[in-house]
Amino acid sequence: EVVLTQSPATLxxxxxxxxxxxxxxxxxxxxxxAWYQQKxxxxxxxxxxxxxxxxxxxxxxxxxxxYGTDFTLTISSLEPEDFALYYCQQRGNRPxxxxxxxxxxIK
Amino acid sequence: xxxxxxxxxxxxxxxxxxxxxxxxxxxxxxxxxxxxxRQAPVEGLEWMGLINPFGGSTxxxxxxxxxxxxxxxxxxxxxxxxxxxxxSEDTAVYYCARDLVRRGDGGDPVFDYWGQGTLVTVSS
Numbered sequence: 653e654v655v656l657t658q659s660p661a662t663l664x665x666x667x668x669x670x671x672x673x674x675x676x677x678x679x680x681x682x683x684x685x686a687w688y689q690q691k692x693x694x695x696x697x698x699x700x701x702x703x704x705x706x707x708x709x710x711x712x713x714x715x716x717x718x719y720g721t722d723f724t725l726t727i728s729s730l731e732p733e734d735f736a737l738y739y740c741q742q743r744g745n746r747p748x749x750x751x752x753x754x755x756x757x758i759k
Numbered sequence: 760x761x762x763x764x765x766x767x768x769x770x771x772x773x774x775x776x777x778x779x780x781x782x783x784x785x786x787x788x789x790x791x792x793x794x795x796x797r798q799a800p801v802e803g804l805e806w807m808g809l810i811n812p813f814g815g816s817t818x819x820x821x822x823x824x825x826x827x828x829x830x831x832x833x834x835x836x837x838x839x840x841x842x843x844x845x846x847s848e849d850t851a852v853y854y855c856a857r858d859l860v861r862r863g864d865g866g867d868p869v870f871d872y873w874g875q876g877t878l879v880t881v882s883s
Contacts, residue, residue: 686869695854695873696804707871739804743860743867747820750804 654678656740656751664759671727673738673754680720681744687716687725690737690753699738700725732758761785763855763874770880771845779877781838781855788836789813792858792865795829795840798876799851809858809865810838818866845881852876 655678665671683703688696698707700716713728727734735758740751766780795807808819810829817829828841856870
């Protein structure tokens, strides 16, 4: 199965700064990568799917890019509510798998 | 609005079984695959399998084959996950999640709506 490696494990930034989160796949998955945000005690929330398509209701400050094995989630200007855990998930090879997550902390 | 509401937390002993429910509302129930995903402290998020509410066909992850059963009650729009022969490593939060992708056999999912999660603790 495809292993997704997210980096960094933790990212410490201040509100207003930009954030770049990475997800690397162990084999090519085309453009079939999604990003989720998770806050304590809540289920994951879909942000981006198929590498760059924003889910319904997701603010434009969230954007995704990448193809093949390397993918990026960019948050253009961090809002206080953006500090959370972020996971990537691939559907390009079965079974679907998730990365281990990046924690975005307030600096 | 789309809602997936799961049953409450469970405490179980090793070797026993647990059955979790996921009641759906706010959309045409038979039009979307439902998946089960669990989240454990070490393993992280893990896909367990899927069920097609239209007809009840299932596809389980190889790791869970023979130990999990996914079923559906179409009269109430409720899905069920049963896990047998529980062990301590099954301690996790279990989620049902709707698949945004309506084409194909459900094997290439994007999870657009999630239940609130059900904590299952397995301990002697």
